[in-house]
Amino acid sequence: MSITSLFSTGLKPVNLGLDMFAEDLTAQGVAPVRMDWTPPGGGDPEMIAALGRLERPEVAERIDTANEEAVGRVLAAQPFLEGFGQAIDTVPGMTRTTILHAGPPITWERMSGPMKGAVTGALVFEGLAKDLDEAAELAGSGEIAFSPCHEHQSVGSMAGVTSASMWVHKVTNRTHGNTAYTNLSEQLSKILRFGANDRSVIDRLNWMRDVLGPVLAAAMELNEAGLDLRLLLSQALHMGDEAHNRNVAGTTLLIQALTPYIVETDFSTQEKREVFDFVASSDYFSGPTWMVTAKAAMDAAAGIQDSTVVTAMCRNGVDFGIRVAGTGDRWFTGPAQQVVGPMFAGYTPADSGLDMGDSAITETYGIGGFAMAAAPAIVALVGGTVQEAMGHSRTMNAITAANNPNVTIPALDFMGVPTGIDVRKVIETGVLPLINTAIAHKDPGIGMIGAGIVHPPIEAFQQAIITLADTVGAESRRSAP
Amino acid sequence: MTRYVDIRKNTYLDSVSLMSMSTRANAVEGVTRALLGMATPMNKEVLLNVGVRDPAIDAARPSDLMIVIDAADDLVEDAIAAVDEILARRNGAAESTAEIRHRTLDGAFTEVPDSNLVLISVNGAFAAREARKALVAGKHVMVFSDNVSVEDEIELKELAHDRGLLLMGPDCGTAIINGTGLAFANAVRRGSVGIVGASGTGSQEIAVRVHDFGGGVSQLIGTGGRDLSAEVGGLMMIDGIEALAADPATEVIVVVSKPPAEEVADKVLGVLGGAGKPAVVCFLGSPRTESGYADVQLVSGTKPAALAAVLATGVDESTLDLHALNVPLIEEVRARLAPEQKYVRGLFCGGTLCDEAMFAALATYDDVWSNIQRDPAYVLGATDASRGHTFLDLGGDDFTDGRPHPMIDPSLRLQRLVREADDPEVGVIAMDFVLGFGAHEDPVGVTIPAIEEAKAKAADRGQHLEILGYVLGTDLDTPAIADQVAQLEAAGVTIASSSTNLGLLAREFVAKGDHR
Amino acid sequence: MTATAGEHAGRPVDAVSVDARLAAALPIDGRTGTVHSVHARVVNLRTPDGLLCCLASDELDDAPRTVLIAAADWGRIGWHRDDPVRFGPALTHAYDGTTVVLAGATPWQPSPADTSALTPDLLRHAAATVERHLLTPAHRTPFEVASADELGRRTTALADAIRGDAATAVTAAAARLVGLGAGLTPSGDDLLTGLAVLAAADGMALGRIRPALAEAVLGHAPLEERTTAVSAATLTEAVAGRARQRIHDLVTALVSTGEAGTAGGVGSGGRSSLVDAVLRVRAIGHTSGADILTGLRLGLTLEADLREANRLAAPTHPKENS
Incomplete structure (x- = not known):
């Protein structure tokens, strides 16, 4: 709009800064658009410089194009449940002495209490140690290879501990052909992934290995078409799930889709009955399914050059790590945070372990905390109001690149879930992704003690923006073709 | 052409929703006219008057919404669908835009695409970045923030120029666009005088004087104080002049600034000379007297600038109250001052007002000290005691460091006022009081106790201390000028009727012997 | 849950x-x-x-x-x-x-205000102040364009009827404004609200048109047949002299300009609060505030005419020192 045409148009100002100017404008009958602005990067000159390098028009254009490509792939991804298999047979790089864990890489010595509990439990379950003491010794001996799930096309909830004989989902993104894996829900709260590892936990793992996994695998072998998980997910959101902390609808939809095939398998009625009872014992059954759905979609964007879109957020109970499309496999980390939210009776915040698990892949994809507005029923569980939940989902638009037209929130006028966290926007606005999650006890062997909301540490995004500025925003790239 | 008439039973739309829906409905491809209104009998008559007649309308009740769409035959269905969609969405949309505050400019622009100007007053370290974003998004920008580097200023102004946008500032305190005051501005009538100002209070003063002479302001464009420096080269000033030259509502262009760099002054005068409209230029303190262009008049002060502008719009001078200097008043004050009371102390909020008073004094006296003196030998710092004739711009960087501008926070001036009264050689203390948007809500009221204290100090040693005040404001400002003037008069303050007169009166009050 | x-x-x-x-x-x-x-x-x-x-x-x-x-x-x-x-x-x-x-x-309860001390000049001055703050709308819908002419014509007709001092004519003209205009409270209703509230203040010569206005609003066909339900409620209250507090505040501010005017020169004191009050009324709704102000301005001008006969001495002007 030229200056002269401004003179013949109604003035429609935006007020960025002093509120008194906005009030004066309103008093003159020209209510301005008002801002809730904070200095970019929290006012840190290093962050502003990094943002500045990425904002030069030719760089910004390159990034925008790359982000469009990255988010376009995420939105186009069609994850299908193809089947179930044991980790040793399916997960890339898996060996009998490999333990996969949640979050960015971590050594045995630095692991949190719950993760150590899960690791020792898994070593006993695999028969590599006769008891927990021996397992702890073995874990520290150097004979066990520890590796992040994310480095094996996988995700794992909470401790994320996945060992060779555990059964995993096989989910293929049929649009781009990549496959992702995750293990099965253990349902109850006193479980391996929360660091519990007593006999009851091992017994359940044994049953899952011997009955649940084989039944599900056989069922999916009968289902040659596979299950369109994005479709189920989208229905689940319309039924009041956000697919991280609330999975009532999703679990019902999933088991409804699996049931005809389970019934067709050759297993005994008793075994099938056990499977159905197990599924019915907790709404969480489909939780890992939505995680792996998200992982299969996000992996489609991994490695897109110049893109500033986050492809993974995860935590190991000590560090919070993110990966960014344009920086490939690199991890950017910061300290894992305390989860804030209601605790089960008898526990206090002092009992809670730090944020843990790969489940933040759901938020990376745009569900979970980003879709809070879809799940008003659980606002109290994570300690908020419906109004705040609506606000959370809208606020996430400030840091994402797109809205997913395939996964929508009815209460927000069918707004697509905010998808594709842009590192630049996080640093610029200071708005951190909102993650819904469970709280594990800080000590091994106890399990889940609450649920709530947590944010990633800003440090992870700061490291990412600096690396992006040094690579994508490097001067030498200016003349690149 | 097809007419579609629809009645929505019991649909209550407030006029804001109605306005936004009507605007959007009329913008739908294929719609030649969309009429939306509540179905009162009188409104049905209105539709009848414009030729809309339909049995459904006759049957509608006042609680029903009438929708009439005229659209091209082949497009009417699309148009109806689009209008339906707008109607279906109105609730969420109308309520959420009112509440949401945006985190980023990009977010604000996406949500409110027809926003067209961004007023930036965040810390200067971040202002350039936000201004750049706004310009790239095609928005006009006013940067109130200071402490923006000259390199950034040049880059922003070049970007704005390339895109045909305003980049007012940085450090631009005043603008009036389409009758709306931005940041520090006075409520003035709209009219045909267009102003481009590199000095904020100078622009305010001219706008107020134009209003006072019965004229009005079409647009007031601020450029920021550095625009006419050699480095920036008057980028915004020239674009501003050209915009006013092209603006049919502007009949005369006024330019106000401190003296520009010589080559920039030549350039600005050249552009004005070719503007095709009469122009008035006030380069305060510049020795130039001739513009070199027939249509471009150089004047010495803000009041002559306003007068020349108003006369150029065709007003008959004999109808104006020119507020000529009140000579008997000057004699009266001189008589009350003791022989040793020979100095003026000026304590100003407005930089241009300080400048103007200082130049008035310099025309007569040599020992004129200021923090904005051009002669380095006579420069006073913020911590220096006053000497001789002293004129302080308390809004200058050296005084404002870390504190709000004196137009908002008068505390520094109050202390200084009381301190000046200790000097028995002081005859006159001159002060400005700036009203209007952005300014202190009662600048006079907060100063009265200090004025009384200052006068009492002088009285204790048997002197009369003359306090001379000027209130920059209009009858439309809040508070109104009359209210502020009355308070000053009640406190025994002499009122000057303009910035120009303030400088002249202060100078004349203390003139002794030779200087008379 | x-x-x-x-x-x-x-x-x-x-x-x-x-x-x-x-x-x-x-x-x-x-x-x-x-x-x-x-x-x-x-x-x-x-x-x-x-x-x-x-x-x-x-x-x-x-x-x-x-x-x-x-x-x-x-x-x-x-x-x-x-x-x-x-x-x-x-x-x-x-x-x-x-x-x-x-x-x-x-x-x-709305605050009472006694306007009897206001001179015709002050009333005209106040009308001018209102006028100055009546912004031309930046944008009008096609319906508003279509109805604006009617609104103007019928407002003029009402003013003529009031000057002519014929109650039946006033009633007829006012009734022609009820329900005229697009929104939830049609412009014609807002205008009548402004006029009726002002007329109801103490000491107003315009008080004599109040029965005619009430007749126009309450005496014809049921009001909810003629305008929206919300507007019907607003208008019914307005002819009883009751409206949103900020409209009463404006009348109070108007009275204070008069008090200040007799005490210390035109406008000192009260003017700023009048402008303030005008702006606050203008902020009502989207166009309602401006329509109410239009009614108030009409009332102020008419009142000045009506008081002309008993004109008080003009107030003194402030001293111009220089």
Whole structure:
């Protein structure tokens, strides 16, 4: 709009800064658009410089194009449940002495209490140690290879501990052909992934290995078409799930889709009955399914050059790590945070372990905390109001690149879930992704003690923006073709 | 052409929703006219008057919404669908835009695409970045923030120029666009005088004087104080002049600034000379007297600038109250001052007002000290005691460091006022009081106790201390000028009727012997 | 979750203030009325007796037939159109149990103002002040364009009728304005509101047209047949001299310009508060404020004409020192 045409148009100002100017404008009958602005990067000159390098028009254009490509792939991804298999047979790089864990890489010595509990439990379950003491010794001996799930096309909830004989989902993104894996829900709260590892936990793992996994695998072998998980997910959101902390609808939809095939398998009625009872014992059954759905979609964007879109957020109970499309496999980390939210009776915040698990892949994809507005029923569980939940989902638009037209929130006028966290926007606005999650006890062997909301540490995004500025925003790239 | 008439039973739309829906409905491809209104009998008559007649309308009740769409035959269905969609969405949309505050400019622009100007007053370290974003998004920008580097200023102004946008500032305190005051501005009538100002209070003063002479302001464009420096080269000033030259509502262009760099002054005068409209230029303190262009008049002060502008719009001078200097008043004050009371102390909020008073004094006296003196030998710092004739711009960087501008926070001036009264050689203390948007809500009221204290100090040693005040404001400002003037008069303050007169009166009050 | 919602609803909402006349008129026998319509900060209710009244957030000002609720509590009024509401000792939403308690609310009555000291000059001056702040709308809808001509013509006709001092003509002309204009409160109604409230102030010569205005509003076909329900309620109150507090504030500010005028020169003191009051009225609704101001301006001009005969001495002008 030229200056002269401004003179013949109604003035429609935006007020960025002093509120008194906005009030004066309103008093003159020209209510301005008002801002809730904070200095970019929290006012840190290093962050502003990094943002500045990425904002030069030719760089910004390159990034925008790359982000469009990255988010376009995420939105186009069609994850299908193809089947179930044991980790040793399916997960890339898996060996009998490999333990996969949640979050960015971590050594045995630095692991949190719950993760150590899960690791020792898994070593006993695999028969590599006769008891927990021996397992702890073995874990520290150097004979066990520890590796992040994310480095094996996988995700794992909470401790994320996945060992060779555990059964995993096989989910293929049929649009781009990549496959992702995750293990099965253990349902109850006193479980391996929360660091519990007593006999009851091992017994359940044994049953899952011997009955649940084989039944599900056989069922999916009968289902040659596979299950369109994005479709189920989208229905689940319309039924009041956000697919991280609330999975009532999703679990019902999933088991409804699996049931005809389970019934067709050759297993005994008793075994099938056990499977159905197990599924019915907790709404969480489909939780890992939505995680792996998200992982299969996000992996489609991994490695897109110049893109500033986050492809993974995860935590190991000590560090919070993110990966960014344009920086490939690199991890950017910061300290894992305390989860804030209601605790089960008898526990206090002092009992809670730090944020843990790969489940933040759901938020990376745009569900979970980003879709809070879809799940008003659980606002109290994570300690908020419906109004705040609506606000959370809208606020996430400030840091994402797109809205997913395939996964929508009815209460927000069918707004697509905010998808594709842009590192630049996080640093610029200071708005951190909102993650819904469970709280594990800080000590091994106890399990889940609450649920709530947590944010990633800003440090992870700061490291990412600096690396992006040094690579994508490097001067030498200016003349690149 | 097809007419579609629809009645929505019991649909209550407030006029804001109605306005936004009507605007959007009329913008739908294929719609030649969309009429939306509540179905009162009188409104049905209105539709009848414009030729809309339909049995459904006759049957509608006042609680029903009438929708009439005229659209091209082949497009009417699309148009109806689009209008339906707008109607279906109105609730969420109308309520959420009112509440949401945006985190980023990009977010604000996406949500409110027809926003067209961004007023930036965040810390200067971040202002350039936000201004750049706004310009790239095609928005006009006013940067109130200071402490923006000259390199950034040049880059922003070049970007704005390339895109045909305003980049007012940085450090631009005043603008009036389409009758709306931005940041520090006075409520003035709209009219045909267009102003481009590199000095904020100078622009305010001219706008107020134009209003006072019965004229009005079409647009007031601020450029920021550095625009006419050699480095920036008057980028915004020239674009501003050209915009006013092209603006049919502007009949005369006024330019106000401190003296520009010589080559920039030549350039600005050249552009004005070719503007095709009469122009008035006030380069305060510049020795130039001739513009070199027939249509471009150089004047010495803000009041002559306003007068020349108003006369150029065709007003008959004999109808104006020119507020000529009140000579008997000057004699009266001189008589009350003791022989040793020979100095003026000026304590100003407005930089241009300080400048103007200082130049008035310099025309007569040599020992004129200021923090904005051009002669380095006579420069006073913020911590220096006053000497001789002293004129302080308390809004200058050296005084404002870390504190709000004196137009908002008068505390520094109050202390200084009381301190000046200790000097028995002081005859006159001159002060400005700036009203209007952005300014202190009662600048006079907060100063009265200090004025009384200052006068009492002088009285204790048997002197009369003359306090001379000027209130920059209009009858439309809040508070109104009359209210502020009355308070000053009640406190025994002499009122000057303009910035120009303030400088002249202060100078004349203390003139002794030779200087008379 | 339902337990939580129940507990939430259980805590009553205390009204901040209530129109005193409304408080006296509301049924308390527990019969059921309905939610008539819902806006961002207003919920209109229809009592079992058919009276239209409203709950509003206290970000808005007091007004006839209005119960104000603290903005902090406003989020709890999640009521929808046609929901049943019980009018007992308190107002109770029949579905979610939200209860609005009126017992402790401050009763509101519009403030009286005596205009008898105002000179014709001051009235004209005030009319000019109103005029200056009547912005030309930046954009008008096609309907507004179509109705604006009618509005202008009929307003002129009303002014002529008032000057002509024929009650039947005034009634006829005013009735032609009822329901004219697009919005929830049509422009013609807003204009009549401004005029009627001003005419109702103490000491107004215009007071003599009040019966004719009331006849135009109340005496013809039922008002809700002629304008929207919300506007009908507003207009009914306006001809009784009652309107939103900020319109009364404007009349009060007008009177204070007169007081200041006789004491210390034109406009000292009161002028700024008048401008302030004008701007606050202008901020009502989208176009309503401007339409109300148009009515007020018309009233001020007419009043000046009517008082001309008894013109007081002109006030003194301030000393020009230089």
